[in-house]
Amino acid sequence: MHILVIEDEPKVAQAIHKGLESENYQVTVASTGEEGYFLATTRAFDLILLDLLLPGRSGLAILAALRKQKCQTPVLILTARDAVEDRVLGLDTGADDYVVKPFAFSELLARIRALTRRGRPEQALILRLSDLEIDCVTRKVRRGKQEIDLTAKEFELLEYMLRHQGHIVSREMLARDVWKVTSRATPLDNVIDVHIARLRQKVDAPFKKKLLKTIRGVGFVLKEKDI
Amino acid sequence: MILGNLSIRLRLTIWYTVVLMVILCILSLGTYFFIRNRLESIERGRLESSYTTVETVVRNSGGDISDIYHLGQESLFQLAREGRVVYQTLAWQEKLWSGTPKDERTDVSGSWQSPEDTLYWLKKGKEPVFGFEIIFAQDVTSTIENIQGLAVILMAGIPFALILAVLGGYFLAGRALSPVKAITRKAGEINAESLSERLPVQNPGDEIGRLASIFNDTLARLDSSFKHLRRFTSDASHELRTPLTSIRSVGEVALQGPMDRKSCQEAIGSMLEETERLTHLVDNLLTLARGDAGKVNLAPHPLDLSVLVGEVVEELRVLSEEKNQVLSTSFQSSVRVTADNSTLRQAVSNVLHNAIVYTPKGGHVEVHTAKTEDGKAIIDIIDDGPGIPESERTKVFERFYRVNGARSRKEGGVGLGLAIAQWAVEANAGAIAFLDREGPGALCRITLPAD
Structure with a gap:
């Protein structure tokens, strides 16, 4: 999987580069709009991460030019501008998704997975991790032989975590995808923390093997091994 | 001309x-x-x-x-x-x-x-x-x-009268305009540092006096918004600097200490936590700034107030459960308003969160919705926490304002929740205020025009 990162801020570019490489993606970084446009039109990539505020050619101009040339590579926009109009403009120009800076790296990864997975839907109805198993149809949860009772919200939370198992899930992702709250200025973080604590109480506490882990300052992860 | x-x-x-x-x-x-x-x-x-x-x-x-x-x-x-x-x-x-x-x-x-x-x-x-x-x-x-004598007198008298008129007129105009001169001089002296000064009003009844009074009112508003701005800037920089200081010192101390995996994780985690706090703060400030600039596109729809409030209550109920509080509700059926779902939800959510946070463990929080006889929809959020002194009841909606002036972060917020709530309610043509209530605690009422 080869990803082109068009980002002029060296620290951000380097962090993305390292982070994606550690997730086994192949990464090429372009630090100007011109360079990015040249690379995007001359080589084949599976995904383009595009900053909007670039020196020289702006991100939106690059995107428009690429789409005009019938380049179908999925494009994920990175930008500090998060007004609804800006998002709409980006998506209208042909972007496939949008991540607002400062973003949680886990969220960027989740979006990249979603984009590169697109076209082959896999909505498994039974999700498993170690001896934890949930059935999305009957909404039953069991660990080993033992059945666990969850509230609706806890179930949704667990299902989301399981679909992203092995990957860190940030509070922002949970707020948007599980609680369906788009506004970022809400007191929802505390609510999420309480739900995670309760979920852990039910799913992890009575068992020896702990699956739900908190990554301090980042988010949560469902994983067998310790990090 | x-x-x-x-x-x-x-x-x-x-x-x-x-x-x-x-x-x-x-x-x-x-x-x-x-x-x-x-x-x-x-x-x-x-x-x-x-x-x-x-x-x-x-x-x-x-x-x-x-x-x-x-x-x-x-x-x-x-x-x-x-x-x-x-x-x-x-x-x-x-x-x-x-x-x-x-x-x-x-x-x-x-x-x-x-x-x-x-x-x-x-x-x-x-x-x-x-x-x-x-x-x-x-x-x-x-x-x-x-x-002929008459003609001479008249001919000689006209220029004389005109000279008198010029002198008298110039003098009278000068007198009539002297308040303007004083106002001009004073207004020239007033700048951002001396906004508390006022223009001289010699006769509040006349045109110039009224002009000066109105200008003084403008100055007063300008003065208060400058004061607000100044305090806002100093509060904002405090709130921004605190996490920055933490990030910096945690990073520096970690570099000096042992570089084993555990302490690195500890330090980075702590820095990330502060980053999250900063992000949260910037998000809140951006929400307010966008509201100030009128750049938020609201999509008002008819909606059932009790449903919206009920959803918010259920969302936040876990927080009150953690504090063993009793969170009770009473909703009048079919109170309908036309409002932007997302901003109104945000307002109710912020006020209720505030009530839960400031009410001690085991306390009571109540949420009511009702329709008044004069066609208003009201949401009352009542708690039996420490309450808000009457003198502070409008100030709590100011940005970064905290009762007692405490800058503690123990309660978690940065002091923008109520400011955002106020903006959100007012954007929906409503009003929000803390009212008197019998007994201890606070009563926050959101009033909206009912359908």
């Missing part, structure tokens, strides 16, 4: 000097011609009647004019027959005869000025009476002099 560049004072002076000049000219001309006409017609009348007397005497004499001297020697007339003078009064002889060419004496008409500058008006009969041509003269010198 030619006068455009001059001061108001000069323009006023010029204007009423011109107006006064026109008025004076018209008045003077009118007076002059009226008086001249009157005096002249009086003279003419006298001349006419004196002449008629002589003519009557001559007519009644039947051609014998030997008695004509009875008319007195002081009258001025002469009788001529066939171009030859046959009778002249003594006065005529003395005043008109002397020095007058002979041939003109019988053929006089109109007026005649003697070499001594005495002016006579003459009246000659249209037709001779019994062959006598009667000429009567009348001394009009004094009348004409009066008329």
